[in-house]
Amino acid sequence: MTLPAVNALVFDVFGTVVDWRSGVIRDGERLNEAKGLDVDWAAFADAWREEYQPSLARVRQGERPWRNLDALHRESLEQLLERFGVDNLSDEEIEHLNRVWHRLDPWPDSIPGLNRLRTDYLIAPLSNGHMRLLTNMAKRAGIPWDLILSAELSGHYKPDEEAYLTAVDYLDLQPAEVMMVAAHERDLEASREVGLRTAYVHRPLEWGPERADDTERPAESAYDVVAEDLVDLAEQLGSEPIL
CATH class of the missing domain: 3.40.50.1000 (HAD superfamily/HAD-like)
Structure with a gap:
């Protein structure tokens, strides 16, 4: 052609x-081992990604000012950690997890x-x-x-x-x-x-x-x-x- x-x-x-889902699961399972967690990171990854379009839509529709994807992901992440019962991560660990989207594999x-x-x-x-x-x-x-x-x-x-x-x-x-x-x-x-x-x-x-x-x-x-x-x-x- x-x-x-x-x-x-x-x-x-x-x-x-890039394969976003496997990247989130990979980093999440490392947290399970390091922090003694029992999180279903496949379900977590899917839930996080499902928050993606609604977050963008609030910006696109003028409900809130422009924020970059790290900021939008962090808001969703904090809600999901609460939903999945994860309450023993430091702010540094949360921020590292949030930046998993920078570390995805092709x-x-x-x-x-x-x-x-x-x-x-x-x-x-x-x-x-x-x-x-x-x-x-x-x-x-x-x-x-x-x-x-x-x-x-x-x-x-x-x-x-x-x-x-x-x-x-x-x-x-x-x-x-x-x-x-x-x-x-x-x-x-x-x-x-x-x-x-x-x-x-x-x-x-x-x-x-x-x-x-x-x-x-x-x-x-x-x-x-x-x-x-x-x-x-x-x-x-x-x-x-x-x-």
Whole structure:
């Protein structure tokens, strides 16, 4: 497949490029061992992520001023610790847990796929995560972004149109020259409405193996590209393997 107008790919990050759920479970289970806890961290991770969109919506709807994702995650985390009966963590331990979102691991195909894609395209995150979070994540995990883009630059969380159009402006491109890559159809539909090209990446394990069957892969015609993973995306866009 050739899409000659596309010069840059921008990526949703949580769930598309990195496995947020396993990262939260990993750090939580370390706390179980260190603090003698008995928390179901898979359930905790799911509950934390389920607070994500409501937190963003309160900012997007003007109910509260802009706050970055660390601040929003911390508010949700404190409520969840109380809900799950965790009351023996120091503030330092709570803050370390809150920053687990800076320490997430890529899916196995992410770095190989991104390395192939960056030979032909500018590649950057376009995440609701803020600049520091995305930079920390990339440095730790070796994610080979050409630059860091974030909803923070617009002061609007996705799927507000300003988040996408500000990224396009920073790239000095037209919307049709930029492709949004995401595992979430809401993200793709919002970006398509403002003129971006779209690529869906299938991530059935985002919410764990028990819910893998809940994630249906859309029809091939639903987006410009429908890919199994980022290596498959590179194959479909014609980016050659790196020898």
